[in-house]
Amino acid sequence: SYVLTQPPSLSVAPGQTARITCEGDNIGRKSVHWYQQRPGQAPVLVVHDDSDRPSGIPERFSGSHSGNTATLTISRVEAGDEADYYCQLWDTDADFGTGTMVTVL
Amino acid sequence: QVQLQESGPGLVKPSQTLSLTCSVSGDSISSDFYYWSWIRQHPGKGLEWIGYIFYSGSTYYKQALYSRIAMSVDTSKNQFSLNLRSVTAADTAVYYCARTPGATTRFFDSWGQGTLVTVS
Numbered sequence: 001s002y003v004l005t006q007p008p009s010l011s012v013a014p015g016q017t018a019r020i021t022c023e024g025d026n027i028g029r030k031s032v033h034w035y036q037q038r039p040g041q042a043p044v045l046v047v048h049d050d051s052d053r054p055s056g057i058p059e060r061f062s063g064s065h066s067g068n069t070a071t072l073t074i075s076r077v078e079a080g081d082e083a084d085y086y087c088q089l090w091d092t093d094a095d096f097g098t099g100t101m102v103t104v105l
Numbered sequence: 106q107v108q109l110q111e112s113g114p115g116l117v118k119p120s121q122t123l124s125l126t127c128s129v130s131g132d133s134i135s136s137d138f139y140y141w142s143w144i145r146q147h148p149g150k151g152l153e154w155i156g157y158i159f160y161s162g163s164t165y166y167k168q169a170l171y172s173r174i175a176m177s178v179d180t181s182k183n184q185f186s187l188n189l190r191s192v193t194a195a196d197t198a199v200y201y202c203a204r205t206p207g208a209t210t211r212f213f214d215s216w217g218q219g220t221l222v223t224v225s
Contacts, residue, residue, distance in 0.1 A: 001168075031210035035152075042201055042216040043152065049210055086152055090211040093167050094142075094154035 002027065004087055004097035011103045018074040020100045022087030025068060030089045032070035034063055038083045046085075047072060079104050107132040109202050109217035116223050117196075123189040123222055127202030134183045135160040140205040141185045142213060143176070145198040153198075157205055158185055192224045 004024045012018040022032060032050055035043040045054050047063035050070065060075045074081055082104045087097035113125035127141065134141060142157040156166035158176040166174045175188040189196060199221050203213035 033210075033212040035213075042219050043213070044216070045212060045214050048212045048214070054214060088152075088212060090209075094144075094211060094213075096152040096154070099151045 001093050002030075002089060002091055002095040004089070004095055006085075006087060006097040006100045008098070009101045009103065011105055012074075012077050013105045014077055014079060016077055018077050018081070018102055020072045020074075020085050020087075020102065022070040022072075022097045023068055024089075027070065027089060028065070028067050030091065032063070032065055033088045034061075034072045035086045035088065036081075036083045037086065043086065074102070077102075077104055107204055107215045109204065109215060111200060111202050111217045111220040113220060113222070115221060116225065117192055119193055119224055120191055123192050123196060123200075123224070124186065125200055125202075125220065125222070126184050126186045127217060129183045129185075129204075132204070134178060134185060135180050138207055140165075140207050140211070141178070142203045142205045143187045144201045144203055144213065144216075146201070146219070147195075147198045155187065155189075155200075157211075159207075194224050196222070197224045198222060 002024045034047040036046045037043040046061045050065040051063040062073045064071050085100045108130045110128045117123045140157040143155040158164045164176050173190045178185040199219040201219045202217045204215040
């Protein structure tokens with residue numbers, strides 16, 4: 001299985017851009033997916049297959065993948081974006097990242 | 106729009122079996138396009154995939170939990186279930202059911218609200 005490392009926390013001012021990274025050995029050849037989990041709620045898929053957005057997810061959420069790092073970018077951050085964010089990929093099992101708590105200042 | 110809802114006891118004694126059911130509405134569990142997964146989250150911790158089942162009954166479990174897991178599906182009720190045997194306090198978690206598109210890159214596009222199961 002993969003060890004996917006994310007920064008534990010990230011603070012960003014409203015209107016600014018948040019970039020959340022997900023690192024793992026040789027993940028460049030894997031598709032990475034991202035989830036948002038607001039406090040007390042179930043996770044919500046915000047990006048799949050590196051950069052595809054499910055219907056209903058704002059264009060402010062975008063994903064990219066280069067080498068051993070995948071990145072979720074949230075543009076024009078809003079108060080409602082305050083949440084935990086997890087990356088995930090599929091190898092022999094589904095592996096989740098360690099999670100990043102995003103705080104909107 | 107698909108909706109998933111977990112149900113089952115919120116308290117299980119150590120060494121007993123944890124049993125949960127996920128009821129699916131707005132989509133047929135007999136779809137060729139989806140697998141149906143269980144995922145858990147220990148209190149204050151990250152997410153852990155447990156396994157998934159296809160409507161035919163074929164299953165795939167997390168290797169580390171393989172010996173204690175059994176999943177089943179009831180297509181007539183549009184439900185699938187999880188049994189986790191010989192539980193300990195380490196199995197205390199919020200348990201989610203989720204829909205998994207059956208592509209090679211598996212992810213979870215719809216989730217239930219989750220149910221807290223305490224082992225004590």
